[in-house]
Amino acid sequence: MSYASFESSGAAPGGQSNITSEADFQRTAQIVVSSIQKILQNVSSMQRKVNQFGTAQDSPELKQQLHQIRSYTQQLITDTTSQLNDLANCKERHLKIQCDRLVDEFTAALTAFQAVQRKTVDLEKNAVRQARQASGAVLHKPAPRSNQSSTNNTANSNTSTGSMFEDNFITGSRGQTQQQLQEEIDLQALEDQERTIRELEENIVSVNEIYKKLGALVYEQSHQVDSIEASVEQTSVFVSEGVQQLKQASHYQNKARKKKLILALIAAAILAFIILIIILKH
Secondary structure: OOHHHHHHHOOOOOOOOOOOOHHHHHHHHHHHHHHHHHHHHHHHHHHHHHOOOOOOOOOHHHHHHHHHHHHHHHHHHHHHHHHHHHHOOOOOHHHHHHHHHHHHHHHHHHHHHHHHHHHHHHHHHHHHHHHHHHHHHHHOOOOOOOOOOOHHHHHHOHHHHHHHHHHHHHHHHHHHHHHHHHHHHHHHHHHHHHHHHHHHHHHHHHHHHHHHHHHHHHHHHHHHHHHHHHHHHHHHHHHHHHHHHHHHHHHHHHHHHHHHHHHHHHHHHHHHHHHHHHHHHO
């Protein structure tokens, strides 16, 4: 699979996301979900290609394709990390819980990516080690000895010997030139492999830094969620106390109404008694 085919599948855009509403959050979250799926797909493809190292399918084209996938995935990881940082700025509790879930899924994808990178480093180092051992064996291999002519044949065929010497000299020079060219090609290949190893190790360190950022993000998220939960619990307590106070106020209000009613009845009875006395006197 080529780099162009990866681009056609769509990559998560980098840069800062302007999340000002829940709709913005959900759009960015969907991009993160898609990016995590792409990372896992790329890791699977990388694993298949790494498994072909040292087999009949191994070739410079294979390693070039692996390099393209790895570079694309590395950039995708960087962009996704930035988007997760944007999602972490949300305040709503249910959105923070969703963000925590995305962080966990992204961390799992990172772990898979790191595993295939470490495997690639081990295989590349082993290949370099074997190549250097083979190169050393060739350099220390003794040159083949030419057959010595007898002194009698040398004395009788000076012209023929001179001609053979010239031919051997030309052939030897060509062989030496070809050997030097091959050694230069092998040396260039070793340098390319060592450069690949350095790049892989730098990528591993870079992903480890992302791990640290995610760890800090998870800690901050959990602290904020705990604060939100504490606020919710405190609000719940206040609501319960408010409801209890309302019940007490309603109870007191009913008592006051009953007292007023009783006093009104007593006042009416007294007034009726006074009116009755006045009537009886007349």
